[in-house]
Amino acid sequence: MERIGTVLPRDFYARDAAEVAPCLLGKLLCRRTEQGLCAGMIVETEAYQGPLDDAAHSYGGHPTERTRVMYGPAGHAYVFSIYGMHSCLNAVTADIGQPQAVLIRALEPMEGLALMEARRGTADPRLLCSGPGRLCQALGITRAQNGLDLTGEELFIAEYRDYPKAGICVSPRVNIDYATVYRDRLWRFFLKENPCVSAVPRRYAPRGILE
DNA sequence: TGTCCGATTGGT
DNA sequence: CCAATCGGACAG
Numbered sequence: 299m300e301r302i303g304t305v306l307p308r309d310f311y312a313r314d315a316a317e318v319a320p321c322l323l324g325k326l327l328c329r330r331t332e333q334g335l336c337a338g339m340i341v342e343t344e345a346y347q348g349p350l351d352d353a354a355h356s357y358g359g360h361p362t363e364r365t366r367v368m369y370g371p372a373g374h375a376y377v378f379s380i381y382g383m384h385s386c387l388n389a390v391t392a393d394i395g396q397p398q399a400v401l402i403r404a405l406e407p408m409e410g411l412a413l414m415e416a417r418r419g420t421a422d423p424r425l426l427c428s429g430p431g432r433l434c435q436a437l438g439i440t441r442a443q444n445g446l447d448l449t450g451e452e453l454f455i456a457e458y459r460d461y462p463k464a465g466i467c468v469s470p471r472v473n474i475d476y477a478t479v480y481r482d483r484l485w486r487f488f489l490k491e492n493p494c495v496s497a498v499p500r501r502y503a504p505r506g507i508l509e
Numbered sequence: 510t511g512t513c514c515g516a517t518t519g520g521t
Numbered sequence: 522c523c524a525a526t527c528g529g530a531c532a533g
Contacts, residue, residue: 344516353516364529382527384517401516431517441528473516 303457311372315345326458338405353477356397368397384431467504
């Protein structure tokens, strides 16, 4: 594989989520456990900008037990469970007290394929990490990793590849129809024509490229 | 304490 | 299209 680049410093995350989200595309998400190292290139993200964003868990700006880490310093993992059986990984962004985060929605598997396949129970490269729940299962990420420092050793993101703005598509965020005001914001970002981007309904087709 | 429900996934 | 499955959020 290509050499893993510099681990992203905390400064990288200390910006608005909508600014960080597209910048995470092409970066390498790495997970170290006793079982070994797994890594994949980030190919799809979504920005969540509480407390004004009515799609965000932090909407309203009132900290709860679940969203506590969103209010903390940037560059930490916000992991939540959903439907009682899946986990989703976010990178906390912005300043302390500003509960923003970027949801990692899909990876292109790059390292530790055998371990990912074992965890997922499939060898189909399109089913390994294409979806927020799937990539967490492939990398062995659960709520036990909530709050981890993303500049640390167990779970981190590193430089990897650079893509031009013309290679980045935008669309509305997936499955947030409960939102009204911020529902149609183009805050989903993904690599154009990358086969590992998650399969979503047609209404989430690309609306354009990154400005 | 009780009720409701989801930033998903996999199988009909 | 629909069920799985459970902790968090919130009402009372």
